Amino acid sequence: MTAAIAELTPVLESVSKVYETPPWGDPDQPSYLNAIALVKDETATARDWLDRAQAIETEEGRVRDPNRQFGPRTLDIDVIVVFDAEGQPVLSDDPVLTLPHPRAHLRAFVLRPWADLDPDGELPGHGRIDDLLRGEPLASDVAAVRARPDLRIQSAG
Ligand SMILES: Nc1ncnc2c1ncn2[C@@H]1O[C@H](COP(=O)(O)OP(=O)(O)OP(=O)(O)O)[C@@H](O)[C@H]1O
Numbered sequence: 001m002t003a004a005i006a007e008l009t010p011v012l013e014s015v016s017k018v019y020e021t022p023p024w025g026d027p028d029q030p031s032y033l034n035a036i037a038l039v040k041d042e043t044a045t046a047r048d049w050l051d052r053a054q055a056i057e058t059e060e061g062r063v064r065d066p067n068r069q070f071g072p073r074t075l076d077i078d079v080i081v082v083f084d085a086e087g088q089p090v091l092s093d094d095p096v097l098t099l100p101h102p103r104a105h106l107r108a109f110v111l112r113p114w115a116d117l118d119p120d121g122e123l124p125g126h127g128r129i130d131d132l133l134r135g136e137p138l139a140s141d142v143a144a145v146r147a148r149p150d151l152r153i154q155s156a157g
């Protein structure tokens with residue numbers, strides 16, 4: 001991950017803890033390690049973030065099974081939300097880049113780490129992260145999420 005971290009460092013604002021999370025969407029696979037990064041670059045478009053995420057996946061030699069939509073992969077970087085210079089959420093139903101990410105509101109593995117960075121945060125179109133995490137089915141999923149303080153993606157400072 002060294003190259004990926006070097007690429008992200010100039011735009012990195014903060015990074016959540018790393019969490020070990022049960023596989024979502026396709027149970028027949030090992031646990032995942034998930035984290036959220038908050039990045040800022042006022043010159044970047046939403047599409048730039050997708051391109052950067054995919055460039056890092058490629059650089060890191062991402063391996064996945066193309067026949068299993070939610071199957072195992074060595075690295076997956078999704079763009080969850082993008083805010084414009086006025087602080088407004090960028091909305092898109094383009095399948096190449098859907099914003100907010102169309103499954104973020106269903107995923108404790110996204111929202112639990114996000115709550116570390118912004119406990120008062122909101123997922124546009126779905127409400128407060130904290131409220132989403134308290135409701136079912138997310139509350140049950142959160143109970144199975146484990147912080148891994150022995151692992152770290154990167155320190156923003
Ligand atoms: N918000 C988004 N973030 C990342 N990829 C997106 C987004 N919206 C649409 N896509 C598209 O989804 C395609 C598949 O991406 P990816 O392989 O990461 O999906 P997946 O892991 O199968 O599913 P998921 O997106 O549910 O994690 C990408 O090529 C990309 O164009």
Ligand SMILES: Nc1nc2c(c(=O)[nH]1)N=C(CO)CN2
Nearest residue numbers: 021022023024025032070109
């Ligand atoms: N826990 C967990 N489950 C997943 C994840 C992930 O990042 N974490 N990503 C997936 C790809 O869409 C499918 N399932």
